[in-house]
Amino acid sequence: MTVNKAPRIEDVARIAGVSTATVSRCLNNPDSVRASTRLTVEAAIEETGYTPHFGGRALAMNRTHTIGAVIPTMENAIFARGLQAVQERLSDSGTTLLLACSSYDPEREASQIRTLIQRGVDGLLLIGEARPESSYELLKMRNIPVVLVWCNGETTDHLCIGFDNREAARRMALAVCDYGHRDIAMxxxxxxxxxxxxxxxxGVREALESVGLTLDETNLIEADYTLEAGAQALRKLMNGSNRPTAVICGNDVLAAGVLQAAKQIGLRVPEELSITGFDDIELASVMDPALTTVHVPHRRMGWTAADKLLEMQSGSADGSNVSFATDLIIRSSLARKS
Structure with missing residues (x-):
């Protein structure tokens, strides 16, 4: 059996009629090589099928041109759309995105951060501020640039690209109150x-307290971000002694589950129960009824986070947080309390 040997840089140099050093410069610093020579080398690379050795290039340049990202879940469309924007920006600069998923487990995230650092990533993108201090200490010790997204830097000195989650939820809750609702659950x-x-x-608690209402254990349920968890939460609320006329949800997936359960138990939405979400995923506008929600600028966050990471690598980042505005999207799932 004949085994084809992988093409070497020497093969490219021989076909192009240049030195291996010139081939290396074409790969690592093309602007330093005359255009005619670069085109000749590129043609030789294509002819041979040569690909540079990743480890060798990384060692020579002290960079891997990779960025790592750890997200809580791949099941939430909002993270997928944000990461698509990150990937678009990084790809334009010749940088590869390595992705891991923590399933909202801080220990798993810490392990993935260590693994990505061992892989030699040039920077890390993480979701939110809350994680063990040991993870931040590791990033500092290894001098890894990090950008946190979906947050605005309330509890950390690390660079944050996001929005004010508290204020966005407060505004949504006030809108629900303005529609006349007083029996409100979350x-x-x-x-x-x-x-x-x-x-x-x-944010919801602050808004309700400002109008003389409360958000306590009788009208607050924490749930996993799944349709079934949202549905179970509504059934529990409706089996309680203080049935709400409006349910504010922590994201659109939970809201979809609440809406599904409301229909199953015979509640008319929004006539008997108003429902709101958070994120404005594509599903929100096609629900029946269409979902009132908070629009999150996920793509702008992704683009900006990628830009900041690239700037941090080059030493040109100014270190300033970026906080985007969110918008209330009022749709037909929210109605005035009659």
Whole structure:
């Protein structure tokens, strides 16, 4: 059996009629080589099928041109759309995105951070601020640039690209109150190690207290971000002694589950029960009824986070947080209390 040997840089140099050093410069610093020589080398690379050895290039340049990202879940469309924007920006600069998923587990995230550092990533993108201090200490010790997204830097000095989760939820809750609702419940995400979910609960609680209402254990349920968890939460609320006329949800997936359960138990939405979400995923506008929600600028966050990471590598980042505005999207799932 004949085994084809992988093409070497010497093969490219021989075909192009140049030195291996010139081939290396074409690969690593093309602007330093005359255009005619570069085109000749590129043609030789294509002819031979040569690909540079990743480890060797990384060692020579002290960079791997990779960025790592750890997200809580791949099941939430909002993270997928944000990461698509990150990937688009990084790809334009010749940088590869390595992705891991923590399933909202801080220990698993810490392990993935260590693994990505061992892989030699040039920087890391993480979701939110809440994680063990040991993870931050490791990043500092290894001098790894890090950008946190979906947050605005309330509890950390690290660079944050996001929005004010508390304020966005507060505005939504005030809108529900303005529609005349007084029996209001919330189905929130799990707040442990999730600053985004915790801030949204704080915002709703602050809004309700400002109009003389409360958000306590009788009208607050924390749930996993799944349709079934949202549905179970509504059934529990409706079996209680203080049935709500409006349910504020921590994200659109929970809201979809609440809406599904409402229909199953015979509640008319929004005539008997108003429902709101958070994120404005594509599903929100095609639900029946269409979901009132908070629009999150996920793509702008992704683009900006990628730009900041690239700037941090080049030493040109100014270190300033970027906080985007969110918008209330009022749709037909929210109605005035009759």
């Amino acid at each position: 189905v929130a995400g799990i707040t442990s190690w999730n600053d985004r979910a915790a801030r949204r609960v704080e």
